[in-house]
Amino acid sequence: MPLLTVNEAIGQAIAEEMRRDSRVLIFGEGTATKHPELVSEFGSARVRNTPLAEGIIAGTAAGAAATGLRPIVDLLFAPFLCFAMDELVNSAGKLRYMSGGQFAFPMVALAMTGGGWTVGAQHNHNLEAWFVHSPGLKVVMPSTPADFKGLMQAAIRDENPVLFFVDLALAFVPGEVPEGDVLVPLGQAAIRREGSDVTLVSYAKTVHTCLQAAETLAEEGISAEVLDLRTLKPLDTESILRSVRKTGRLVVVHEAAAPCGVGAEVAALVAAEAFADLKAPVVRITGPDAPAPSSYPLEQAFIPQPDAISAAARRLVALGLPVSAPGSAG
Amino acid sequence: MPPALPLSTSRLLLERMLLIRAYEEKIIAFHEAGPFPHVCTSVGQEAAAAGVVSALAPQDQILTNHRSAGHLLARGADPGRMLAEVMGRSTGYCKGKSGTLHISAKELGVILTSTIVGGELSLATGAALSREMLGGDGIVACFFGDGAACEGIFHESLNLASIWNLPVLYVCENNQWQAYVHRKETMVGDHIAPRAAGYGIEALTVDGNDVEAVFEAATAAVAQVRATRRPFLLEATTYRQRGHMEPHDQSYVDPAEIAEWRAKDPIDRQKARLLAQGGLEEADLARLEARIRRDIDEAADFAAASPFPDPAELATEVYA
Ligand SMILES: Cc1ncc(C[n+]2csc(CCOP(=O)(O)OP(=O)(O)O)c2C)c(N)n1
């Protein structure tokens, strides 16, 4: 299977979808400059550079989506989405409902975020939960090159506006990506590692941090299950509940700040639906309630690290009922 | 033609441009030596920064953007503390929390630096409102690019500053590029200045690679804003001689365009002018350049020897 970086996997998904459906087009600040291969295959009508103006980029996408096209817009760094909030939230997210179902908004808005590039808080802000909080929008934040491709294909084919977040630290990470359709349905989490003592729920780059923590925990005889949400809305509640019912312990990990974040949503779900199965309180390991710093050591301190995750898991195991004997899970 | 400016002013303008160039070249050298944080340099745009900032008074405030080094240095910022900020050190102007992209130095009147393109335009309106309501004759100079003039907030800012009579000197550095897109692809016409008329704001386009022309135009504009308490838009036509950021890439730029503008380099022009006028000897110039390079080397040593912030600083200063 070919090895592709996340950026290449996204590019491949977009090219395949543009080949498949002539209504798909892509535009953004520098999109045509950065994708000469798309311009030469699909022409400059379907691959456009735009002026530097996020509001009109997103608004044009929403208007075009409702009237027959299937736009993809690259809004670069997630904080720039603030200039596109009205168009994404008030228009794309609400006008279907408000029109009594007359319109649909099949569009994808791409944005990058996450620590690792020391670019500071106006380029790095994990604000994905804002969109989870907004009705009518779907939110995707994958962790592997194959999922970036599969979820991008699914997002382009979806009839709803999809916010597609790229964790910057993953952009150049290579991985196996099959050619052709590898659709990953929106709303399906993936178990990255099976385990029976504690569930680590995460998304984007911290999935890999959880896997590192799980490795350490395994050496100590603690069996951690790692669940990669992949899609934040719709949330795969069944997979979360199935895992927590099995392990009885839950650590939710994300780089975004804790208040009203995805971790809060997952914790509330588990408290409501799997309270009786819990052997210990739910713990969140998140970035702080602070803008992302630029300085490298501060930025590293901002990002959840494997040690914090394994320490939390260890604490839960020590607190709660005994660790299940091999084979006794479920 | 007799020199229009006193010789000391002409030399000061050259000196400020040389300082900016030396600073940016140090950043380029760091990049050539190994991994270093991304930086948007202003090589080729020194005349706009030196010319405008030199026309301001101490009580005036400056708002700038991601390409800020020239504005800061022309205002007298310490290159050591600037480089320390770029390197994420605790001795930087923002204690390492900003990095290169949002360096503010309130003590110098360089305030509210935003790297959200257009962000500085809206904030300048508020800073000018404070100037107006709190008294004094200070004005606000707001630097932005041709790309920023494509954001809706540009239009909103000019409109409000005009109807509220706010003392803002808008300074558009039209450097022909908006990251990876040429301005020809994104705007009608070649200039930003004509847009001001729609908001009842006076505007002027100046050769942004002629530091004396910029200085003279800015001096007049500053005086007008100070006296009338009305906004003014000054557009400096210039060129981003390097890629959008370091490490730099110009693979998407027409080499003929780069060559055309290199030939109009603002520093070479000012050097030639001064040498021709007899205002400067080759030997003086060599001494001046050597001194500036030494200052920048010392600044870099200071920055590199400075400590990183303590991780305990991570969530401090979030709330007042
Ligand atoms: C709102 C927003 N959109 C996009 C960007 C990314 N970006 C940073 S600088 C830049 C180009 C700015 O062009 P211009 O305003 O002409 O300034 P220049 O870089 O030429 O000095 C872009 C697109 C950003 N920082 N903020």
Ligand SMILES: [Mg+2]
């Ligand atoms: Mg520009």
